[in-house]
Amino acid sequence: MSQLDFSQHHVLLTGASGGVGQALATELVRRGMRVTLVARPSSALQDLAQRLNQQVIELDLLNADAAQQLRQYAQQSLSTTRPVTGIIHNAGSAYTRLFEHSDWPQQQRLLMLNLMSPMAITHALLPYLKQRPEALVMTIGSVFGAIGYPSQAAYCASKAGLQRFTEALHRECSDSTVQVFHCQPRAIETALNHGAMAQLNQQLGSAVDSPQWVAQQICQQLQHGKPRRVLGWPERIFVPLNALFPRLVDGALRKPYRLISQLLKEHYS
Numbered sequence: 001m002s003q004l005d006f007s008q009h010h011v012l013l014t015g016a017s018g019g020v021g022q023a024l025a026t027e028l029v030r031r032g033m034r035v036t037l038v039a040r041p042s043s044a045l046q047d048l049a050q051r052l053n054q055q056v057i058e059l060d061l062l063n064a065d066a067a068q069q070l071r072q073y074a075q076q077s078l079s080t081t082r083p084v085t086g087i088i089h090n091a092g093s094a095y096t097r098l099f100e101h102s103d104w105p106q107q108q109r110l111l112m113l114n115l116m117s118p119m120a121i122t123h124a125l126l127p128y129l130k131q132r133p134e135a136l137v138m139t140i141g142s143v144f145g146a147i148g149y150p151s152q153a154a155y156c157a158s159k160a161g162l163q164r165f166t167e168a169l170h171r172e173c174s175d176s177t178v179q180v181f182h183c184q185p186r187a188i189e190t191a192l193n194h195g196a197m198a199q200l201n202q203q204l205g206s207a208v209d210s211p212q213w214v215a216q217q218i219c220q221q222l223q224h225g226k227p228r229r230v231l232g233w234p235e236r237i238f239v240p241l242n243a244l245f246p247r248l249v250d251g252a253l254r255k256p257y258r259l260i261s262q263l264l265k266e267h268y269s
């Protein structure tokens with residue numbers, strides 16, 4: 001894979017107002033990329049746009065016409081000096097509950113945002129991107145896409161789906177000008193990682209990365225043209241271990257399961 005020249009690219013970044021999104025937008029712009037910031041309307045989004053001097057698309061990705069709106073924006077950018085060359089699917093939400101106690105509509109919304117929306121947007125944009133001399137599609141997954149974690153069933157399902165979707169797309173695009181990337185971070189210090197899950201990480205002494213560090217790792221991945229990356233140690237070992245010897249990981253996750261069950265009882269009963 002060839003090295004990526006940031007100054008040649010203009011990406012749509014979803015989830016731009018969140019913890020990873022703000023740090024990633026800042027790092028991409030610092031490296032010379034143009035970034036259109038996509039999220040629902042908020043002062044965080046407007047402040048970021050002003051600070052980085054970049055454009056904004058205020059959009060709820062769960063709207064039925066969200067993918068078409070982004071496609072139109074990309075088409076219209078052809079009349080500017082720096083047309084859109086890619087998308088980074090970073091928006092996401094989490095929902096920490098034991099599956100039997102979870103609210104089904106909330107799980108459905110999570111699957112729509114984390115999995116269906118990136119697929120729908122990519123489907124709408126791909127014919128446009130394939131016409132560009134260089135283009136990219138990146139999805140932000142999670143180590144939970146590779147390891148089924150108690151209390152995260154829908155989140156794990158959404159990120160596992162996203163990982164396989166991106167892998168298939170990467171292989172389909174191998175003869176094209178579109179580079180496809182997937183990154184799987186571990187826990188990050190953002191609003192998404194709150195409540196019982198944050199407490200669990202604290203009690204287990206699990207590492208939690210800063211959004212700035214994660215943003216730098218994502219940029220290095222893009223720069224070096226690496227299609228896939230798992231961030232963090234020992235997660236890089238746990239992922240292949242779970243694939244090869246899942247019963248070992250079953251055992252290792254019994255303690256976290258008991259702890260999270262207890263914490264969820266304290267939070268929600």
Ligand SMILES: NC(=O)c1ccc[n+]([C@@H]2O[C@H](COP(=O)([O-])OP(=O)(O)OC[C@H]3O[C@@H](n4cnc5c(N)ncnc54)[C@H](OP(=O)(O)O)[C@@H]3O)[C@@H](O)[C@H]2O)c1
Binds near residue numbers: 042090091184
């Ligand atoms: N934090 C972690 O521990 C962790 C670990 C591994 C992977 N990740 C992944 O990293 C990515 C970024 O997460 P984060 O930690 O930065 O979370 P965050 O701070 O909660 O940010 C989530 C972003 O998604 C946007 N979003 C949520 N619902 C939306 C909707 N309906 N339409 C448009 N945008 C919407 C939010 O914007 P608005 O709500 O303002 O619209 C916000 O910009 C996610 O894909 C997450 O799964 C996070």
